[in-house]
Amino acid sequence: MLGKEWSALLKLIQDVSAVFSIVINTFLIALILTKSPKHLGAYKWLMIYISVFEIFYSILDVFLVPQHYSHGPTFLVIVGLKDKLFGPPGLLILNSCYWGCFGASMAMFAVHFVYRWLVVTKHPLIETFYGWKICIWFSVPMWYGLTWICTGYILSAPNEHTSRFIKDNIKEIFELKIDAYVYLGPFLYERADNGTVNVHIVPFIGLAIISGTIISSVTIVLVFGILCYQKISCLVAITVGSGKLIKLQRQLFFALVIQTLVPFLLMHIPAAIMFAFVFLDIDLGVYSAVVSMTIAIYPAVDPIPTLVIVKNYRKAIISYLSLECVRKSPVPATIPKMNTGL
Template sequence: MFQNMLGKQWSFLLKMIQDVSACFSLTINTFLMYLILTKSPKQLGAYKWLMIYISVFEILYSILDVVLVPQHYSHGPTFLVIVGIKDKLFGPAGLTILNSFYWGCFGASMAVFAVHFVYRWLVVSEHSLLETFNGWKIWLWFSIPFWYGLTWVCTGYFLSAPNEATSKFIRDNVKEIFELEFDEYIYLGPYLYEKFDNGTFVVHIVPFIGLGIISATIVSSIIIVLLFGSLCYIRINNIVVTTMNSAKMRNLQRQLFYALVIQTLVPFILMHIPAAIMFAFVFLDIDLGVYSAVVSMTIAIYPAVDPIPTLVIVENYRKTILEYFGCFKKTPLLVTTTVEPTRYPNTLSMINYD
């Protein structure tokens, strides 16, 4: 009975957090895009399109979160993303596809920041590959998160699809905690191994393959971020200031780098660490139960919090926000003019003494 009541409380709290976070995400990301397009330094270059790319992605992520209201749930050697069918615009088949897209957004989020770190390094190192971010070629870079996301979509939809063994294992537990009959929700999630009363167990190979694939995408993204982040930090610190313009450029590069580092830490702390903990508990066959809903909550918060570092750290955006609230006054441009003295003729020489 306690578990049942707790499940209802978590579900209600989760729905409230998802709705509030989505509204805040739509507002703050739209405002950030406005600042990027109108208040960005001229030296920003193609990076403004990458920043807009993040904002659009996070808005779509928030909308999908509100439409699905997904709940992460861990039970023994399985973890699920459960979506209730009641009061939804789509049927079970459509919700299952959208659920796999939700998995894809999680995977794409890692690649988005990996691409940004590569770009930052290309800029500060003045690498020839920087030209590939101009014109139509920038879409090749934009497609990288898409391929990461597609990998997660396929893993969720095909390798973690519902099956008889998983449904039998989770049916009673989900009903007890969430009061959902089996035909009132859809789910995606791997059932890693099945234990029997005689002490033996059977490993399900397909879900393990899926878990290995998404683990590879996570590791590759982390390696890229750490490698190019370190190279970028070293390069920025080694920029020699010789002119006022070079000093401004180094200052801007530092602002963008630190904003990107913090922006990357946000999904790492709110998404990847909670998910990794849940994966670990699944491997250890420790039942998190309804408490695994914390993962759903932190993921919902991510798109709303992530734009804040850019708004605060980048000087142009910060000053604009402070101007809106009357906390900062733009220094008026002081125009100096040189006034030539009025030249009068020598009046003494014009006097007639006769």
């Protein structure tokens, strides 16, 4: 499949996913505000926070139509200039914001797991999730996102070496000249004619920073996820009086686990595979677009576990669907009584 055909398929997937993401996340926000259990507490604001983020991510994705592209020891996020409201400087900033969304998504789930552990252990720090202090927790994903924005915009910015290395390849595959798109991405090293390898230090620094944020986020999710599971299992074994509360905590925990697996499967694992191929100097070419497609699908799929697993939301959906079926079902005609004269 040629690059232009990949681009057309990617655009279709991005458009459909964006519409579905906006609809389903808006619906989830409405359910959170109107159908949430009484014991949900501050967690509903965390769920709304992530739904609003995913709506923004979808809008940015469908506006930019970013395409991931791997060529030798470099990987890029390419944004075409055609039919865009902004020029190259503005699109570079928005492209870096797209990088930031990728980074923020990881920290978001890390904060969720910390909150779940604080709730089930009744730790005093749970008070920091109430009142104005919750803004401190909301700022954590923003700091992760800002780190990725700076890494993309500053440490992976377009330069003469990268442009010279990629321009002929992109022109051949996508039929795009160098002045028809903007890109962000590290060019890790290049081989000279005499066989020596020239390592570019700045992109490696950026890659090290990104790797650090990924490792820290994954570590927090794993550690607090295991601790939370152990604590909930212990409570289930010894608790009798507050069964409904424990059942709710289990529902929210398993919804969070599945919801966290979605970005790992659709975003982080595909991106990690692409990074590995870049290090090995293996050219993925247009097949790197698979990463763009899975990232586009992520905001549309991510809310589904919460809608299905949390009982209150599931019951509300079933009730709504049942009501719609009753409304649409034809009303049987009334059979007139016959006058028999008796």
